[in-house]
Amino acid sequence: MSVILKAENISKQYRLGTVGMGTLSHDLNRWWHSIRGKEDPYLKIGGVNDRSLKASGDYVWAIKDINFEVKQGEVLGIIGKNGAGKSTLLKILSRVTAPSTGIIKTKGRIASLLEVGTGFHPELTGRENIYLNGAILGMTKSEITTKLDEIIDFSGCEMYIDTPVKRYSSGMTIRLGFAVAAHLEPEILVVDEVLAVGDAEFQKKAIGKMNSLSKGEGRTVLFVSHNMASINSLCTKIIVLENGNIIFEGNTKDGIDSYLQLNQNTGFTGVYNKKIENGSGIESLVIVDKNNKNRTEFGFDEVITIKCKILIEEKYLNAHLGFRVVDKSEQIIFTTEFKLSSKIDSAGVYSFIVEIPHKFLVPNTYYLNFGLHIPNVIMIDYLENCLSFQIVETGSDFHIYQGRDFGCVFVNCAWNEIAYPI
Known part of the structure; x- marks a missing residue:
């Protein structure tokens, strides 16, 4: 196939706070350089197009060398x-x-x-x-x-x-x-x-x-x-x-x-750290993607991985470690946990990894509540809304119904035709 459009070194500069490209003195300076065959002097300056930063000059490059x-x-x-x-x-x-x-x-x-x-x-x-x-x-x-x-x-x-x-x-x-x-x-x-x-x-x-x-x-x-x-x-x-x-x-x-x-740092929390000098508790949590990179925004078809580091004493080896996924309306979506004694047999510092499967949570914002506890006996450590992330619509079966509420999770139920009418 032939090339139908080609962009070569495209840049666009704007002057901040004004209509047009600048003042009369700047226009005259540009004209003076142009009649002498020289480059526009203001193309040598200009800040980076980062809206979150305070302007450091009068000019900004909206796009640069595209x-x-x-x-x-x-x-x-x-x-x-x-x-x-x-x-x-x-x-x-x-x-x-x-x-x-x-x-x-x-x-x-x-x-x-x-x-x-x-x-x-x-x-x-x-x-x-x-x-x-x-x-x-x-x-x-x-x-x-x-x-x-x-x-x-x-x-x-x-x-x-x-x-x-x-x-x-x-x-x-x-x-x-x-x-x-x-x-x-x-x-x-x-x-x-x-x-x-x-x-x-x-x-x-x-x-x-x-x-x-x-x-x-x-x-x-x-x-x-x-x-x-x-x-x-x-x-x-x-x-x-x-x-x-x-x-x-x-x-x-x-x-x-x-x-x-x-978008990993746009209003979501992907890392939690707490120093535990002695005793038991959850020391650190981190959300990562398949490439082990910290993320807080995931596509619908991506696996979400959570790493957890805990400090546990001998007396609490029968404790359970788990978390709840909660949506922005504080509705509990699901809970998962396991008994420590099924994985370890002595006190110490341990790290665990857990995955939330892909194509499971619908596109929405979610929070995690982590807990380390002996059921119905003692809450050793509890972290409410300690992590948060967002699922982005990247092509679920329901993306054509954009903006509608179709629940919290997708369930791939088995649909089969029966040989006779009901």
């Missing part, structure tokens, strides 16, 4: 935390804004859906906006007319197609905008997080359309989303952005793993 290429028919997923530079990159690729440095090489037309109402005129009707968007893409009126019924049917907005777009809800606007962008035969379709505005039925339809565009028609799709299930089912290649830089480029599964590792 290089990648996309082949015809590929679906490229661009993922990263909020503020990583995803939308800035898509705006540059869509030629909405110009890069500060670097060049974009493309073959064919690009259709973009970056924000609610992108490319729509609020005073025009839905039908008129379809023709307007088609004209922007370089299509003739007759070409648009041949696609018109298909676009209206896909959007599900037929009743309101001759109503001004300003009276549409955000979901209706996205429906029509995506229908236009996907059906007017662009070689490259660029879609930002806006699909999240739509309902579950439309999201499923949109994902299916993007799949058919790439696999059936050989179109190229650039897709930004925080929904890892959509990324997992749709994308053939992943780019992960952090602080304006590409930190991963490769296959979908490894890309999602890389993204989830970025």
Whole structure:
């Protein structure tokens, strides 16, 4: 397959706290350097795009030295935390804004859906906006007319197609905008997080359309989303952005793993430590992934491993060690424990490892309560909400029902056809 889009050393610099790129003195300084054939002096400065840090200067690099290429028919997923530079990159690729440095090489037309109402005129009707968007893409009126019924049917907005777009809800606007962008035969379709505005039925339809565009028609799709299930089912290649830089480029599964590792410290507790001088108790706990890395955010299809270190006296060898998994509503999901004497036979310091199976807990936030006790006799040590983690939707059987409550755990029950009717 031939390369249809190539980004070479793309960077975008912004001046903090102002509209535009800066003051008159800065513009004059840029002009003075340009007429002497010299580089923009302000491209030599600029802070890292980390929204959590205090600004150290007037300029910041939203993205810096981005290089990648996309082949015809590929679906490229661009993922990263909020503020990583995803939308800035898509705006540059869509030629909405110009890069500060670097060049974009493309073959064919690009259709973009970056924000609610992108490319729509609020005073025009839905039908008129379809023709307007088609004209922007370089299509003739007759070409648009041949696609018109298909676009209206896909959007599900037929009743309101001759109503001004300003009276549409955000979901209706996205429906029509995506229908236009996907059906007017662009070689490259660029879609930002806006699909999240739509309902579950439309999201499923949109994902299916993007799949058919790439696999059936050989179109190229650039897709930004925080929904890892959509990324997992749709994308053939992943780019992960952090602080304006590409930190991963490769296959979908490894890309999602890389993204989830970025979020290990975002409000969750993956490590617990307590010094025990003498006596008995739980000294340390840590949540790790399959690569033994500390994590607090896991995909639905990942095993969660917990390491536990305890100090135990001889008199408590008949104690039980276990934990409860509790959700954010303080509902107990399940409890697991074992008797120490089944594993050890003397006092000392011991470490244990336990796994929560994959495809078991539904996507949600969870807390762990650890206990070391002799049942109905004594609580030796108890740690409430000592660890926490999140399960992210990465493609469960129920991901099409996004936002609905379908319980706490998935159970793979056996379903078999019987030979006779009930």
